[in-house]
Amino acid sequence: MQNNAIFCLEMSNFAQKEYDTIVCGAGPAGLMAACTLGRLTGTARRVLLLDKKAPWKEPIFCAEAVSADRLAALWPIDPAFVRGRLSGIYFTSPKRYRAEFYSKNCGLILNRALFHKSIADAAQNHGVECHFDALIHKLERTESGWNVQVSQGGESVTLTAKTIIDASGPSCRLTRNIPCLEGIETGDTDLESGIFAVADGIEHSPEHIELFFGSEFQDGYGWIFPRDGKEVNIGFVLGKSVKNGEPLRQKLMNFIAKNYPKATVKAVYGGMIACGQSNKPLAKCGLFKAGDAASCVNPISRSGIVESLLSGKIAAEAVDQWLKDSGENRGAIEEATLARWMKALGKNHLQIANAKAGFNSITDEQFDKAAKRLSRLPREKQTLIRIFWNVLWSCPSVIWKMRSFLR
Ligand SMILES: Cc1cc2nc3c(=O)[nH]c(=O)nc-3n(C[C@H](O)[C@H](O)[C@H](O)COP(=O)(O)OP(=O)(O)OC[C@H]3O[C@@H](n4cnc5c(N)ncnc54)[C@H](O)[C@@H]3O)c2cc1C
Numbered sequence: 001m002q003n004n005a006i007f008c009l010e011m012s013n014f015a016q017k018e019y020d021t022i023v024c025g026a027g028p029a030g031l032m033a034a035c036t037l038g039r040l041t042g043t044a045r046r047v048l049l050l051d052k053k054a055p056w057k058e059p060i061f062c063a064e065a066v067s068a069d070r071l072a073a074l075w076p077i078d079p080a081f082v083r084g085r086l087s088g089i090y091f092t093s094p095k096r097y098r099a100e101f102y103s104k105n106c107g108l109i110l111n112r113a114l115f116h117k118s119i120a121d122a123a124q125n126h127g128v129e130c131h132f133d134a135l136i137h138k139l140e141r142t143e144s145g146w147n148v149q150v151s152q153g154g155e156s157v158t159l160t161a162k163t164i165i166d167a168s169g170p171s172c173r174l175t176r177n178i179p180c181l182e183g184i185e186t187g188d189t190d191l192e193s194g195i196f197a198v199a200d201g202i203e204h205s206p207e208h209i210e211l212f213f214g215s216e217f218q219d220g221y222g223w224i225f226p227r228d229g230k231e232v233n234i235g236f237v238l239g240k241s242v243k244n245g246e247p248l249r250q251k252l253m254n255f256i257a258k259n260y261p262k263a264t265v266k267a268v269y270g271g272m273i274a275c276g277q278s279n280k281p282l283a284k285c286g287l288f289k290a291g292d293a294a295s296c297v298n299p300i301s302r303s304g305i306v307e308s309l310l311s312g313k314i315a316a317e318a319v320d321q322w323l324k325d326s327g328e329n330r331g332a333i334e335e336a337t338l339a340r341w342m343k344a345l346g347k348n349h350l351q352i353a354n355a356k357a358g359f360n361s362i363t364d365e366q367f368d369k370a371a372k373r374l375s376r377l378p379r380e381k382q383t384l385i386r387i388f389w390n391v392l393w394s395c396p397s398v399i400w401k402m403r404s405f406l407r
Contacts, residue, residue: 013131013152013153014048014129014131014152014157014159015046015129016046017157017158017159017160018046018159018160018161019046019047019048019129019159019160019161019162020041020045020046020047020161020162020163020323021037021045021046021047021048021161021162021163021164021165021319021323022048022049022050022146022148022159022161022163022164022165023037023047023048023049023050023128023164023165023167024050024136024139024148024164024165024166024167024168024174025050025051025166025167025168025169025172025291025293026049026050026051026055026116026120026130026132026167027055027116027167027169027291027292027308028115028116028119028291028304028305028308028309028312029167029290029291029292029293029294029296029308029309029311029312029315030049030051030165030167030168030290030291030312031049031055031116031119031120031123031312032074032075032119032290032308032309032310032312032313032316033165033167033290033312033313033315033316033319034047034049034123034128034130034165034316035119035122035123035126035128035316036312036313036316036317037128037165037316037319037320038123038125038126038127038128039126040316040317040320041320041323042126042127043127045323046129047127047128047129048128048129048130048131048159048161049120049123049128049129049130049131050131050134050136050148050150051131051132051134052132052133052134052135052136053132053133054132054133055113055116055117055120055132056113056114056116056117056120057113057132059267059269060112060113060116061194061196061269061270061271062112062271062305063196063223063225063233063235064083064109064110064111064112064225064227064233064305065086065107065108065109065110065209065225065303066107066108066110066303066305066306067106067107067108067303067306068085068086068105068106068107068108070306071108071305071306071309074306074309074310074313075118075119075309077108078118080114080118081110081111081112081114081115081117081118082108082109082110082111083108083109083110083111083226083227083228084108084109084206084207084226084227084228084229085105085107085108085109085207086105086106086107086108086109086207086208086209086226087102087103087104087105087106087207087208088100088101088102088103088106088207088208089101089106089208089209089210089211090205090208090209090210090211091211091213091371091374092210092211092212092213092371093213093214093364093367093368093370093371093372094213094214094215094216094364094367094368095364095368095372097368097371097372097374097375098210098371098375099370099371099374099375100208100374100375100379102379107209109225109226109227110305112305120132131152133152133153134150134151134152135150135151135152136148136149136150136168136174137149137150137151137156138174139164139166139174139175139178139287140178141178141179141180141181141285142160144160144162145160145161145162145163145286146160146161146162146163146164146286146287147159147160148160148161148164162286162323163286163287163288163319163322163323164286164287164288165287165288165289165290165312165315165316165319166287166288166289166290166293166294167289167290167291167293167308167312167315168293169187169291169292169293170187170188170191170271170272170273170274170292170293171187171188171191171272172187172293175287175289175293180284180285181284181285181287183280183281183284184280184281184282184283184284184287184289185278185280185281185282185289185293185294185295186280187274187289187292187293187294187295188274188295189274189275189276189277189278189295190240190274190275190276190295190299190353191240191272191273191274191275191276192220192237192238192239192240192272192273192275192302193237193238193240193248193270193271193272193273194235194236194237194270194271194272194273194302195235195236195248195249195251195252195268195269195270195271196223196233196234196235196236196252196268196269196270197233197234197235197252197253197256197265197266197267197268197269198227198231198232198233198265198266198267198269199231199232199234199256199260199263199264199265199266200230200231200232200263200264200266201260201262201263201264202224202232202234202256202260202262202263203260204224204226204232205226206226206229207226208226209223209224209225209226210223210224211223212236213362213367214364214367215363215364216255217236217237217238218238218239218242218360219238219239219240219241219242219360220236220237220238220239220242220302221236221237222234222235222236222255223235223236231266234252234255234256234260234263235252236251236252236255237273237302239360248270249268249270252268253265273292273297273302273304274292274293274295274296274297274304275295275297275298275299275300275302275304276295276299276353277295277296277299277346277349277350277352277353278295279338279342279350280338281334281335281337281338282294282311282315282337282338282341283315283318283333283334283335283337283338284334285334286322286330286334288315288318288319288334288337289315290308290311290312290314290315291304291307291308291311291312292304292308294311294315294341296308296310296311296341296345296346296349298349298352299349299352299353299356300352300355300356300359307345310344310345311341311345314337314340314341314344315337317340318333318334318336318337318340321333322334
């Protein structure tokens with residue numbers, strides 16, 4: 001019997017059963033949270049990072065574009081995880097008028113798998129115990145903290161932790177129906193569907209992302225993002241209230257066939273994007289939310305990589321304070337987590353979220369008019385201020401669109 005128990009523990013492969021912090025999910029938010037916590041606490045704390053899959057082994061449902069400056073402020077850019085560098089965006093209207101925003105080295109296309117690997121390696125070097133084959137079944141509040149039910153290699157184990165960081169992404173329900181967490185952000189504010197194909201045979205600029213607007217992509221937008229000079233990521237996101245009879249995959253295939261008849265589709269992926277900002281608490285009872293699980297995505301551009309890194313960092317810093325505190329100020333530390341996020345990006349996201357309805361009401365004619373005007377300007381004349389006045393003159397509501405994408 002005893003031998004069996006030891007066998008189970010070895011099979012489950014955890015160094016211990018009791019941790020200071022268990023980070024649930026190893027996307028950008030969880031990886032950054034674990035790495036930051038490891039860096040802040042060293043070997044003084046037992047930090048465990050769990051994911052059901054290795055974050056660099058399976059396809060990642062993402063177009064992989066980030067702002068170079070904003071990423072560099074959070075994580076050193078290593079050419080090893082950069083697929084390509086961006087120098088601009090094409091905004092394309094329904095009638096295919098194209099406005100170009102040129103800004104040298106404004107963004108990067110990541111190889112997210114290798115990017116995840118670099119953060120995971122850093123977390124492990126900071127003493128974080130990582131398991132990328134551990135499915136989390138349930139979180140349960142106890143008197144002294146949290147129970148975490150996990151299965152690994154067919155074996156189940158219950159681990160305990162004083163604090164939890166929930167970075168399990170947009171559709172996970174780990175924190176639902178736990179009475180002490182009532183009112184906390186659940187990561188499903190404005191949940192929207194995105195789909196894309198990896199394809200080649202599509203003529204494109206390897207230095208630009210191209211965004212398509214109009215009723216074809218209602219309350220969202222379409223995109224072509226370069227990957228390696230040959231392949232592209234081509235896809236779209238639609239607003240959550242869009243009732244479209246046509247399945248997303250079919251819609252994508254039709255878009256590709258109609259506009260890029262020479263394209264070869266290699267694979268199709270889809271996922272949910274949590275793109276609404278709320279004012280709900282981000283931490284309660286020693287549980288902290290980060291990334292898509294905390295609805296930290298930019299509500300209009302739908303970018304969430306850098307946002308998740310930042311929110312993971314904020315959650316980890318709060319957990320570090322919480323663990324150091326004797327108990328008196330823990331409630332205040334939890335409350336301050338939302339305030340810190342709001343100051344860093346959340347307030348800005350709230351404004352963007354509030355502008356979303358107005359932005360979504362821009363008509364195809366308005367998009368065409370603004371894009372046609374702008375497309376006539378030579379690239380060197382497309383300074384931000386000139387674009388701003390041009391667009392304002394053509395269609396005031398488009399200003400909101402420019403504002404959120406150029407942020
Ligand atoms: C189609 C599409 C395109 C996108 N394109 C871009 C883009 O170009 N740029 C950009 O900035 N953002 C983009 N995003 C958004 C970006 O991908 C997300 O915002 C970002 O991945 C969120 O990171 P995260 O760490 O919060 O969650 P995730 O990356 O979703 O990670 C959550 C992790 O938790 C794990 N997990 C969940 N439940 C469990 C469980 N029960 N047990 C164990 N592990 C679990 C999952 O396996 C996963 O690894 C895109 C999203 C989609 C869907």
